[in-house]
Amino acid sequence: MSASHPFVPPSSSASVVDLREVTRKFGDRTVLDQITLEVRRGEIFGLLGPSGSGKTTLIKLITGIDQADGGIVHMLGEKMPKLAMLQRFGYMAQSDALYNELTARENLQFFASLYSLAGARRNERIQAVMGVVDLLDHLNKPVSAYSGGMKRRLSLAISLLHEPEVLILDEPTVGIDPVLRQSIWKELLTLRDQGTTIILTTHVMDEADKCDRIGLIRDGHLTAVDSPDALKTKTGTTTIEDAFIVLGGGIQA
Amino acid sequence: MRTRALAQRIIRQFLRDKRTLALIFIAPLLILTLLNFVFNGQPIIPKIGTVGVPEQLTQRLTNVDANVTSYSSTDEANQALKDGNLDAVISIEIGKPSIVLEGSDPTLNKATLLTLQKAMQAANAQAVQPAVSYLHGTEDMSSFDSFGPVLIGFFSFFFVFMIAGVSFLRERTTGTMERLLATPIRRSEVVGGYLLGFGVFTLLQAALITWFSISVLGMYMVGAFWLVLLINLLLTLTALTLGTLLSSFATTEFQIIQFIPIVIVPQVFFSGLFNLDAMTPWLQKLSYIMPLYYGADAMRGIMIRGESIGSIQLDIYVLLGFSITFALLNIIALKKQRSI
Structure with missing residues (x-):
C-alpha cells in the first residue's frame, strides 16, 4: 500500500499519529481531556487503562470514526477525519463485528471488496491472512459455528486484508487462550519488523510489557507515555501494574 | 463496487x-x-319471519332468495327474532307493512333491507325499471x-x-x-x-x-x-x-x-x-x-x-x-x- 502514497510531509515522517490537545465530550461529561500524543512509525504503541477510561474513544478519534470537540488529530500527515485515510489503516473493533450467517470466506470477501481488493489478488490475500491467524482449515465454516477465540482471530485477519501501513486494534487478545495469544503477539512483532505501525489497547498488564511504548490512560487523562522499562525506572517499581498505580494515584491526589 | x-x-x-x-x-x-x-364468501341469505303477509309477497320473498318462515302471531315471531333465529320480521298491521330488524350487524341489516326492497319492487312490476350499467367494475364485484x-x-x-x-x-x-x-x-x-x-x-x-x-x-x-x-x-x-x-x-x-x-x-x-x-x-x-x-x-x-x-x-x-x-x-x- 505504501508504494501508492509516496508523498509524506517531511515534518511528520517519523510520526504516524499526532494528537494535539484533543478533547472529546459527551454532553457535559469530558471523556478525553487535552490529550497530546505522538505515535512513531514502526512501533507497537499500547494504550493501557481500565475499562471506561477513554481508550476506545481515543481509538475512534484516531481512526476518524468519531470527531474531536477540540484539538487536532493527524494520521500519516493528514488531518483527520478524512474518508481516503480509511483505506490506509486496518481496524479491529472491540466487539467481533462479523456476519454470523455467512462463512468466514464470505466475510473476508465482503470486507476485501470494501477495500477494493478483487479477483486473484483478493483470494491470495484471504489465504495469506487466514494463514497468519491459523484458520485456513475453517475458511468455509459459517461464523456462527466459530468459538469466541476463532472469531477474534478472524476479526484480526480481516484487519490485515489490505496490508495496511497502520494497524489499530481495540483489545485484540480478549478471549484468546494463552497459546494463541503468544502466536498473535509473534505475528504482531513480525508485522512491526516489516514496518507496520501498530496501535492497540489493552488492560492486560503483561501485554503492555511487550509494547515498544505505552500510554497510561485514566479518567480521560494521559498520565504517562514512555517505554515500559523507563516507566518502571521512573516510578521505582518492578512491574507495569505497580507503575500504573503510582502514576494513577499521583494524578488522583 | x-x-x-x-x-x-x-x-x-x-x-x-x-x-x-x-x-x-x-x-x-x-x-x-x-x-x-x-x-368473498357466500352471499348472505336473510332469514325473514312473516306474520299475516299475503301469499304473493311470501312467494316473491322466496323468489329473491330469502329464507322465509311464517308465524301465526307477532309475539311468536318477535320471540324468534330475540332468540336469534331470524334477521327480520315483516308483518301487515291494518293494511300497512311494518318491518323489525334484528339490527346488531349493519352488513346484515343492509342485506335484509335490500332483499325486502327487491321483493316489494317486484310487487308493482308495472313501474318503470331503470336499466343499470357500470362504468367501472361489475354488478358482482x-x-x-x-x-x-x-x-x-x-x-x-x-x-x-x-x-x-x-x-x-x-x-x-x-x-x-x-x-x-x-x-x-x-x-x-x-x-x-x-x-x-x-x-x-x-x-x-x-x-x-x-x-x-x-x-x-x-x-x-x-x-x-x-x-x-x-x-x-x-x-x-x-x-x-x-x-x-x-x-x-x-x-x-x-x-x-x-x-x-x-x-x-x-x-x-x-x-x-x-x-x-x-x-x-x-x-x-x-x-x-x-x-x-x-x-x-x-x-x-x-x-x-x-x-x-x-x-x-x-x-x-x-x-x-x-x-x-x-x-x-x-x-x-x-x-x-x-x-x-
Whole structure:
C-alpha cells in the first residue's frame, strides 16, 4: 500500500499519529481531556487503562470514526477525519463485528471488496491472512459455528486484508487462550519488523510489557507515555501494574 | 463496487434466513387468502319471519332468495327474532307493512333491507325499471375486489418496512455498522447497497403478491400488470427507505415494533380502505403526507378503472419523491455513526 502514497510531509515522517490537545465530550461529561500524543512509525504503541477510561474513544478519534470537540488529530500527515485515510489503516473493533450467517470466506470477501481488493489478488490475500491467524482449515465454516477465540482471530485477519501501513486494534487478545495469544503477539512483532505501525489497547498488564511504548490512560487523562522499562525506572517499581498505580494515584491526589 | 459488495452480502444473508424469507414471501399471500375467504364468501341469505303477509309477497320473498318462515302471531315471531333465529320480521298491521330488524350487524341489516326492497319492487312490476350499467367494475364485484388493490399495497409496505428496519438496526447493535464505517465506504454507498440488496427481494415480493392476487385469488383487474408491479415496487422502496431511516432512531428491535402504531396504522386509515369523505376536511388533508395513500390510489386506478400511466403519474412522482427524500435523510442520519 505504501508504494501508492509516496508523498509524506517531511515534518511528520517519523510520526504516524499526532494528537494535539484533543478533547472529546459527551454532553457535559469530558471523556478525553487535552490529550497530546505522538505515535512513531514502526512501533507497537499500547494504550493501557481500565475499562471506561477513554481508550476506545481515543481509538475512534484516531481512526476518524468519531470527531474531536477540540484539538487536532493527524494520521500519516493528514488531518483527520478524512474518508481516503480509511483505506490506509486496518481496524479491529472491540466487539467481533462479523456476519454470523455467512462463512468466514464470505466475510473476508465482503470486507476485501470494501477495500477494493478483487479477483486473484483478493483470494491470495484471504489465504495469506487466514494463514497468519491459523484458520485456513475453517475458511468455509459459517461464523456462527466459530468459538469466541476463532472469531477474534478472524476479526484480526480481516484487519490485515489490505496490508495496511497502520494497524489499530481495540483489545485484540480478549478471549484468546494463552497459546494463541503468544502466536498473535509473534505475528504482531513480525508485522512491526516489516514496518507496520501498530496501535492497540489493552488492560492486560503483561501485554503492555511487550509494547515498544505505552500510554497510561485514566479518567480521560494521559498520565504517562514512555517505554515500559523507563516507566518502571521512573516510578521505582518492578512491574507495569505497580507503575500504573503510582502514576494513577499521583494524578488522583 | 462497494455498493455491489454490500448488496451481495445482504442477499446472501437473506437467503440463509429461511424464516425471514417466509415472512416476506409467504405471509402476505396467507393473509390475502384469508381475507379473500372472509370477504368473498357466500352471499348472505336473510332469514325473514312473516306474520299475516299475503301469499304473493311470501312467494316473491322466496323468489329473491330469502329464507322465509311464517308465524301465526307477532309475539311468536318477535320471540324468534330475540332468540336469534331470524334477521327480520315483516308483518301487515291494518293494511300497512311494518318491518323489525334484528339490527346488531349493519352488513346484515343492509342485506335484509335490500332483499325486502327487491321483493316489494317486484310487487308493482308495472313501474318503470331503470336499466343499470357500470362504468367501472361489475354488478358482482365483491368488497374484496374493491379494497384488494389497497391490501396488496399495504402488505408489501408493511413487511418490507419491518424487515428493512430490523436489519439495518441489527447492523448497528451487533457492531458491524461501526466496522463497516471503519472501511473507506461512503455513507451514500451504505444506503445504496441496502437499497440494491433489499430491492431485489422487494421486486420479487411485489411480483409474487401481484401475480397471486390476480391469477390465484382472481382479484378484479382490468389494467396493465406491469403498472401494478411498478406501483408496488415504488411503494416497497418507500417502505424500505422509511424503515431504514426510522431504525436510526431506535435502539432495539422492540422499538422498531413501536413504530407500527405510529407510522403504519394511521396510513391504513388514510389509504382508502375507509371512505374519507365523511372526515373533517382539514383532517382529510393528512392523507397527503402518507405514502400508502398515493400507492393505494394508483393501485385502485389501475386495477379497477384500468387507468394508464398518464393518469397515475402524480402518484408515481410522489412515491419516488418520498423514497429519494428518505434515502437522503438516511445518508445524513448515518453521520451519527461516522462524522464523515
